[in-house]
Amino acid sequence: MAGVVQYTEFGGPEVLEFVEVATPEPGDGEVLLEVRAAGVNPIDAKLRAGLRASTPITTPRRVGSDASGVVAAVGPGVEGWAVGDEVIASGVRGAYATHAIVAASGLTRKPTAISWAQAAALGVPAGTAYQSLKSLGVGQGTTLLVHAASGAVGQAAVQFARAWGATVIGTAGPANQDRLRQLGAIPVEYGPGLAERVRAIAPQGVDRVLDAAGTDEAIAASLELVADPQQVGTIVRGADAPGWGIRAWSGGSATPLTAEEKAWRHEAVGVAAELAARGAFDIEIARSLPLEQAAEAHRLLAGGKVRGKIVLLP
The missing domain is CATH 3.90.180.10 (Medium-chain alcohol dehydrogenases, catalytic domain)
Structure with missing residues (x-):
């Protein structure tokens, strides 16, 4: 049985x-x-x-x-x-x-x-983070903003992006700021004035945004910080994404993942597992x-x- x-x-x-x-x-x-x-x-x-x-x-x-x-x-x-x-x-x-x-x-x-x-x-968090960052083209020299960076998907995204040579800014509450520092991200508190705080950290600008929070504040700050809405991706507000012109994977999105994106999600599990086995992914x-x-x-x-x-x- x-x-x-x-x-x-x-x-x-x-x-x-x-x-x-x-x-x-x-x-x-x-x-x-x-x-x-x-x-x-x-x-x-x-x-x-x-x-x-x-x-x-x-x-x-x-x-x-x-x-x-x-x-x-x-x-x-x-x-x-x-x-x-x-x-x-x-x-x-x-x-x-x-x-x-x-x-x-x-x-x-x-x-x-x-x-x-x-x-x-590992499965859903690592797969979602890895595929989202691949779809956004995050890599060496990229400045990435991750909303809800202390969550399971957010933590995975921070670690993949850092491993690929990106600078990562992550939003989180006061209690989780140290956790983001441990993972190699620059923490910033969410709340009123978020866009201004991010600009103070990255005066050169933000290249890509991954939204794992789904709040109106996160979306509004993201659109204020990047020139092209297509450089913003959400995994939470998929149903609303077309209205903002941003990209979405899951999160209620009516657009299915491509074959390549599905392959990335599967690939992510093995990549994260091997990194974790070497002590390079927490x-x-x-x-x-x-x-x-x-x-x-x-x-x-x-x-x-x-x-x-x-x-x-x-």
């Missing part, structure tokens, strides 16, 4: 329930993953609450897309993976589980130097909770006071 977290109606964290089901079997091109840790992402909660478009619920719906674990069985047509391999899994159909089915194309080898929790924390774990406490994990996420990743441990 396998344990899974699921819900049968949209609603608050209380709709999540832990149940036992038959252990699934992998199909063509799939593996069965024995989950060691599952990453909790904001999109999980938005889907659970019905805040993101999805099909009507007709059967129990499982939660989560990021996990780490051990390959327990291999389906037909799978090459390059074997039972016992330690992996990072992205695009999981229900990562909040003791066992889950994963497409072999969504697997990345887990370095032994990083923990199961760290590995499970993965901050805020809380680790038992799988059965998925509802509490979502309550903590909604509280907005947790910095870093929350992970669930079967």
Whole structure:
């Protein structure tokens, strides 16, 4: 038997329930993953609450897309993976589980130097940050502004950009300024006068902006600081992006990712994992909770006071 977290109606964290089901079997091109840790992402909660478009619920719906674990069985047509391999899994159909089915194309080898929790924390944040910066053309000599830089995506973006030779300015509250300094960013507090504070730090100007905050203030400051709105990208306000002329990836955007952008998101996991194994990429774990406490994990996420990743441990 396998344990899974699921819900049968949209609603608050209380709709999540832990149940036992038959252990699934992998199909063509799939593996069965024995989950060691599952990453909790904001999109999980938005889907659970019905805040993101999805099909009507007709059967129990499982939660989560990021996990780490051990390959327990291999389906037909799978090459390059074997039972016992330690992996990072992205695009999981229900990562909040003791066992889950994963497409072999969504697997990345887990370095032994990083923990199961760290590995499970990489998928969505690292993939989103890496792809967004690649799409914006961030590189050597670029001055990048990251809104909500102390969040999971923001921290990943800061570290990728710094590794590529960019100067990074990151917005955060007073309690998270030191964290941004640790990661190599120049911190700036959000709030009234944000654009002026950024100009004081970078009088030469800002080349690119990644918005992971989604506030009107962040968007307004971004448009004030760059000459071309196409140099601003959001991962939160995708539905509104066309009205501002800025770019968007996910966040409710009606524009799907390109094949290249999807490839970058997958590539990011291995890049971040190898950097982390060498001590060059820090993965901050805020809380680790038992799988059965998925509802509490979502309550903590909604509280907005947790910095870093929350992970669930079967």
